[in-house]
């Protein structure tokens with residue numbers, strides 16, 4: 204939301220308005236619920252209610268009435284069904300299609316069926332209807348109609364009720380959006396058109412202007428022909444590159460992504476992205492309009508510039524994911540179904556390597572191959588800039604499907620990668636807890652962390668900030684808060700995010716809530732006792748839908764009551780911890796499990812034995828953290844964090860925590876401005892690094908440090924903040 208305000212602000216300024224139009228205040232929910240309105244999807248996961256994704260203007264009311272009528276009937280019917288329904292499975296989808304005599308066959312991540320949106324004998328290719336096996340999301344590759352499983356079921360029912368064998372793509376009418384949503388959508392489309400029409404193609408730039416922009420974005424090796432083919436333009440007011448979102452070969456503009464460069468105070472060049480519509484609705488596979496139906500091979504990258512580099516250097520079709528390595532939205536999978544070979548070249552670091560392994564599972568291991576990052580295989584745009592042979596790098600990609608038994612020869616490269624990238628292998632470091640980095644070294648996917656502390660000592664409060672810190676760095680996070688409700692938890696997190704009591708600064712609520720809303724943060728809706736199977740099913744679903752890489756379970760005790768009571772308590776606890784351990788490993792997802800201590804003695808620190816009934820549970824955990832509460836007379840309530848187990852490198856230790864009641868934070872306040880250490884290039888630098896430094900100098904000369912300017916908005920929901928103005 205704040206992005207569209209900013210862009211509206213930028214465009215208003217563009218049009219000579221002396222100030223932003225009064226920014227329309229949007230009542231936006233503070234957090235992002237995972238609540239689908241289609242009961243067929245997991246009802247216990249909630250996400251913003253999404254209207255179907257086809258262009259509403261094509262809809263003809265004539266057809267809509269029966270469908271709308273049908274839906275209203277069914278909606279009432281489902282409201283009487285008790286939750287939880289089981290999440291949709293491929294078996295459910297197959298059973299339904301068979302019951303309607305619709306033939307299908309298995310694809311990679313989708314089922315392929317004859318499209319019901321094509322007149323029989325229309326001469327167009329059959330089996331062009333792709334249905335995602337996990338979510339039911341569908342796409343007709345001929346008409347480009349797409350929608351949810353519920354929408355497809357509705358269309359099939361209406362078609363059968365009318366005794367037809369096909370149905371017009373215009374039949375679909377989503378639930379009427381609220382006036383506000385309709386208004387927001389129209390405003391976004393206007394924004395997109397404004398930005399697009401006021402951007403200029405590179406061929407229209409003056410020579411020196413073109414050179415300056417290419418230097419700024421380090422795309423000197425990309426030709427204007429390539430930029431033109433992909434439709435890239437320059438938005439002059441903010442010197443931003445504009446990447447268009449055309450969803451099909453000949454369809455209209457649905458959105459844009461702006462890439463801007465700015466120089467920070469310390470001389471670092473920072474690249475910032477902004478999308479319209481906002482990032483959660485921005486599902487652009489950049490480069491899609493250039494894909495022909497006959498293409499069977501594609502290179503998937505994490506950035507638009509990388510895609511253009513691959514396409515220009517190798518001639519192989521290439522697409523860029525909308526949100527880099529952070530997620531591969533299932534809604535895009537039907538668009539990738541036609542490819543028999545998918546090469547994932549997501550970047551040059553370990554995070555990209557981890558993501559490519561996870562995404563290849565979603566795409567189907569057999570058809571995927573991965574470009575291993577490394578010194579000689581940076582991201583595509585860097586490889587192009589350094590004159591590397593991109594075709595050879597793509598050719599040298601390794602199959603994602605690995606055999607169950609491997610020799611060291613196959614492991615050799617992975618081992619080297621881990622040794623050469625110690626920092627990245629250590630995981631994501633906390634920005635707010637340097638002491639924790641010193642001991643744990645970082646937060647890694649696939650691990651199980653057990654966290655405990657005395658009752659009422661601040662476990663939830665601490666873990667909330669612990670997880671928020673990682674989420675702010677792009678770690679997709681799922682909360683399972685069985686003890687306190689999501690509103691209260693979100694309020695704690697927002698306070699920690701804003702580092703102030705918003706009760707006393709309500710005029711800033713919208714600004715902070717807009718930023719908070721863009722975090723990759725999701726909540727389960729469980730409360731009170733739950734059984735472990737339902738919780739794990741929901742977590743699995745969330746990992747698939749949102750590429751969750753960190754799940755917090757607060758707390759274990761809420762799953763103890765539902766298990767087989769004939770077992771003794773410790774056996775149940777061991778079973779549950781074992782189940783989370785398995786989930787963490789199989790889903791490459793970090794699980795943080797909060798456990799109430801088994802016994803507490805006021806005058807003694809908690810030990811590992813205080814937590815677990817048996818040694819088994821402590822063996823399953825990779826990390827064991829304890830929030831120690833010193834009940835000292837001198838400083839009552841003094842907390843410390845103790846790491847009693849660290850499987851990654853064995854370091855353990857304890858450090859004090861300073862609790863700030865106003866901001867609910869445990870992180871030590873930053874004392875003064877931390878001077879960023881300048882790393883002097885050492886004498887024997889390789890020529891490449893020297894070139895890199897010279898290049899950076901050149902960019903700094905072209906980029907005048909931007910002076911942050913504030914645009915006074917009107918009352919609540921003020922205009923863009925300083926950093927937004929730096930876009």
Ligand SMILES: Nc1ncnc2c1ncn2[C@@H]1O[C@H](COP(=O)(O)OP(=O)(O)OP(=O)(O)O)[C@@H](O)[C@H]1O
Pocket residue numbers: 656657658659660661662663664665686840842862867
């Ligand atoms: N270090 C601290 N000093 C004082 N108050 C704190 C501290 N940490 C948390 N609190 C406050 O104590 C209350 C309980 O915090 P929290 O719910 O995080 O504890 P908890 O250990 O999760 O509780 P429970 O054991 O019931 O789950 C909250 O109001 C919180 O703001």
